[in-house]
Amino acid sequence: MAKPAISLAADWQLASAVALPPLLQAWLLEPASLTARLKHRARDFQLQVLQQQQQALPAFLLPLLPDSQVAQCREVLMSCNQLPCVYAQSWLPLKTLAALRPLAELGEQPLGEVIFQQQHVRRSAVEVARVQLHQPLAAAVASGEYWARRSVFTLAGHPLLVAEVFLDGILTL
Numbered sequence: 232m233a234k235p236a237i238s239l240a241a242d243w244q245l246a247s248a249v250a251l252p253p254l255l256q257a258w259l260l261e262p263a264s265l266t267a268r269l270k271h272r273a274r275d276f277q278l279q280v281l282q283q284q285q286q287a288l289p290a291f292l293l294p295l296l297p298d299s300q301v302a303q304c305r306e307v308l309m310s311c312n313q314l315p316c317v318y319a320q321s322w323l324p325l326k327t328l329a330a331l332r333p334l335a336e337l338g339e340q341p342l343g344e345v346i347f348q349q350q351h352v353r354r355s356a357v358e359v360a361r362v363q364l365h366q367p368l369a370a371a372v373a374s375g376e377y378w379a380r381r382s383v384f385t386l387a388g389h390p391l392l393v394a395e396v397f398l399d400g401i402l403t404l
């Protein structure tokens with residue numbers, strides 16, 4: 232039985248309005264593919280799909296994806312050199328999936344490898360927040376508060392939301 236996605240409800244603010252932690256600033260503001268940056272810095276990169284399922288969009292996300300009451304929620308864990316580095320939670324509206332078939336057939340392929348190959352990609356301003364993660368995200372991830380970022384990508388007019396939570400392993404890269 233699918234579990235509800237981990238809640239990333241938090242006090243989200245524009246990154247430009249927040250004093251960012253120096254050690255995470257470059258990661259929080261990375262304009263290009265986060266996956267590409269991770270792969271470039273790690274000897275060994277692993278992406279694990281934790282859960283991928285259709286869900287009702289949480290109310291706090293409706294302002295970001297206003298016409299998408301139902302979307303596919305994709306939750307992945309990205310590890311570098313065997314250390315968990317990023318928990319990512321993406322919300323792909325059904326209309327976006329219908330229009331962009333590669334997004335519906337990702338499997339273990341990183342979402343960014345589809346997004347950043349599109350011709351017409353727009354990205355909203357990045358928001359950041361401190362989010363609470365509790366077990367059982369993954370065995371090696373301690374419960375606690377972590378920095379996160381999110382933004383809405385628009386591909387050929389179709390939106391999707393990507394949120395990324397930076398875990399302790401990121402500080403080893």
Ligand SMILES: C=C(O[C@@H]1C=C(C(=O)O)C=C[C@H]1O)C(=O)O
Nearest residue numbers: 264265266307319340341342343
């Ligand atoms: C948007 C990107 O895709 C990455 C890969 C994801 C996935 O495969 O689910 C989710 C978020 C990102 O960290 C990126 O590389 O910047």
